[in-house]
Amino acid sequence: MNTETALENIGMYVDRGCLVVPIQIELDDDTASKLQDEILQRIAGTRSKGLIIDLTAVAVLDTYLARLLFNTLKMAGLMGARAVITGLRPGVAVALIDLGFEPGEAATALTLEGGFEIVAPPIARVSEPGGDEPEPAVDGREPKEVTDPGDGSLHGL
């Protein structure tokens, strides 16, 4: 499978102002690196305020790829997007820790929804064109206070 087809198959999409990247295929180093480029370009292009990398479908993850994905969170952060990794399977998490992987300050959540709670865009008080009144939250939901303890993981309840 060449890189272009692989990237197309990733199927990232934007929901509630956040770029969601569900990893559902095996990534070789080259494709992974291109994926990182693609994610960051998309964030710039769509002006997403959030990034969610979902690993629910990932059964095997080596430290190189894990490091690359967690680094992508940091890069998105520098670009002003809140970023989180969701759905890391317990077996994969244990294997990574055993291999000496350190997530650092990366935010994580158990589920995709938990991820949205972390990265849901802050209350933006700018009316959409054509709107009559300013919405309390850009996506129409009530704003929620979610704090990231900053200890590396936030397991959604």
Place this chain on the structure above:
Amino acid sequence: MEKQIDLAALPTPVNILWENILMIPLFGMLDSKRSQEVLETMLQKVIDTGAKVIVLDILGVLTVDSAVANHLIKITRATQLMGCQCIVSGISPEVAQTMVNLGIDLEKVQTTSTLRNALEISFEMLGLEIRKFK
């Protein structure tokens, strides 16, 4: 005969984006000398205008290495001491990648990719909102 423009010799332009919001675009290299000059200009402007937020746009800064990052951290800390928040905007995907791969940590400095995002954050900080009137 073409005249070379020495970017470093140009004075740092300070734009007033909004009341209490200043914007400074940086171009080229951010070395110690330039960084010192930017810092002095910014602090003076904070005193002159009472600005609460300064957006430092680095889209035109070609290399962001650890030296540049340290200058940025220093600038933001100094303005903060004077009651002015500093937001660094113009972080491109390439710069974001370089910084993380080099292990550069901007600590608590707030960063955005676009000037628009920085403006939105500035408005939020000042409790301002934009409303469309009919």
